[in-house]
Amino acid sequence: MILSLDHAGGAIKIDVLTSKRAKRLRLVSGINGVQAIVPPDYRVEELESFVSAKRDWIIKTSRYYIRLKERCGGGHEPGTIYFLGSKYRFHIVRDRQRSAVVSDAMKVITFHVTDRRKYKEEMQEWYKEQTGKIISERLPALAARLNLQYNKVSIKSQRSRWASCSKKGNLNFNLLLAAAPREVIDYVIIHELMHLIEMDHSIRFWQLVKEADPDYKKHKEWLTSYAPVIKIG
Numbered sequence: 001m002i003l004s005l006d007h008a009g010g011a012i013k014i015d016v017l018t019s020k021r022a023k024r025l026r027l028v029s030g031i032n033g034v035q036a037i038v039p040p041d042y043r044v045e046e047l048e049s050f051v052s053a054k055r056d057w058i059i060k061t062s063r064y065y066i067r068l069k070e071r072c073g074g075g076h077e078p079g080t081i082y083f084l085g086s087k088y089r090f091h092i093v094r095d096r097q098r099s100a101v102v103s104d105a106m107k108v109i110t111f112h113v114t115d116r117r118k119y120k121e122e123m124q125e126w127y128k129e130q131t132g133k134i135i136s137e138r139l140p141a142l143a144a145r146l147n148l149q150y151n152k153v154s155i156k157s158q159r160s161r162w163a164s165c166s167k168k169g170n171l172n173f174n175l176l177l178a179a180a181p182r183e184v185i186d187y188v189i190i191h192e193l194m195h196l197i198e199m200d201h202s203i204r205f206w207q208l209v210k211e212a213d214p215d216y217k218k219h220k221e222w223l224t225s226y227a228p229v230i231k232i233g
C-alpha cells in the first residue's frame, strides 16, 4: 500500500510495509523515500493520523534526501567510485606493475592493473592502502586528543559495517572507508574510540560522541545515505 502526502511542493509517496516485529507505527525516511513500518493489525485511520501528525518531519526529511540523491546521482553508477567523499570515474589500464593515478581536477582515477579480469581485487587493495594510510594518521591523533587507548587495528573487507570495536579494544575498519569525506572518517574513528568507554549505543555513548564531534549526526547520515552507492566497480 502507498499513502500520499500532499503539500505545497508536490506529493510525497509513503510506502506502507507490514512487519510482524513492529509493535507500533514507525516512519523511516532515507535515500529510497519515506516508509511507514506498521504491525500486521494496524488500522488505516491510525496510520493516517500518525502521518499527518508527522507531516512537517516527513516534508523536511524527504526534501533533504531528494537533494542528497541529486548530489550522489541516485544510485551506484557503474564505472564510478567514491574517494574522500567525491565521485570519480575510473579507467582500467593494463600494465606490468600495479599503480593508481588520481586526478582531482578531472575527477578520474586510472588504475594500472596487471590482470584486467582481476581489476576489482586490485581496486580493493588500493582502497585498503588508502584507508590504512588515513587510519594510521587520524586514529593516533584522535585517540591522543580523547586520551583513549586502543589495542590492535585492522583494515578489513566488511560487508555491512563501517567499523567495529571488540571487548579487547581491538578496532576494525572497513577498507572502503576512504570513500567517505575526511570528517566522516574522523566520526567513524571517534565512534569506535568511544566504544572503549561505552560498549553499547546508550544515551551516554552518543553524548560522548557528540562532545568529540558536534556534527556527528550529519556525518552519521552521510554514511547511511551513501552506503548504497559505495561499491567497487
Ligand SMILES: [Zn+2]
Residues within 6 Å of the ligand: 191, 195, 201
Ligand atoms: Zn557503534
